[in-house]
Amino acid sequence: MMRKLNKIASESELTTINITHPQLGKIRFNLFDELIINEQVVNRELSEQPTAYAYLGILHKKLNRMVKSQEMEVEKIYSKVFLESKETLNPLTNRVHSQDTIKEMVKSNAKYRSAIKKLHDLEYDKDLIYVCLNSFEQRASMIQSISANNRKIS
Numbered sequence: 001m002m003r004k005l006n007k008i009a010s011e012s013e014l015t016t017i018n019i020t021h022p023q024l025g026k027i028r029f030n031l032f033d034e035l036i037i038n039e040q041v042v043n044r045e046l047s048e049q050p051t052a053y054a055y056l057g058i059l060h061k062k063l064n065r066m067v068k069s070q071e072m073e074v075e076k077i078y079s080k081v082f083l084e085s086k087e088t089l090n091p092l093t094n095r096v097h098s099q100d101t102i103k104e105m106v107k108s109n110a111k112y113r114s115a116i117k118k119l120h121d122l123e124y125d126k127d128l129i130y131v132c133l134n135s136f137e138q139r140a141s142m143i144q145s146i147s148a149n150n151r152k153i154s
Contacts, residue, residue: 019125053136063126070119077115081106
């Protein structure tokens, strides 16, 4: 079964990670290709692994910070639109809108919806990098095992 999954993964766009970061620009790599271990150069693999892992770790932290900032932005927009909507009168009744109506008005506001979409996109990117980090942790463990086995054989 693993062989079939490996074949699917090697041919799939699903393993192509594509993130746009405001300061770092476009970040694109194929996770399947990055995780391949070449036993012939395992010592080099051991020395290069930490750099890739550190880069992904830093990227994950930066994305996490961006998510938190965007959450605050969503709350700010929600509050602003909520208060603005609270002050408007329902044209049918000439009374203020109910709390439920105001909440729905906020949810349908274009700025609020745009902020929510941006938040979801950032959360998705952050989660993708988290998966990559876990994959690199497994890769490091496998490289160490291969290296130990090679030392035993020598």
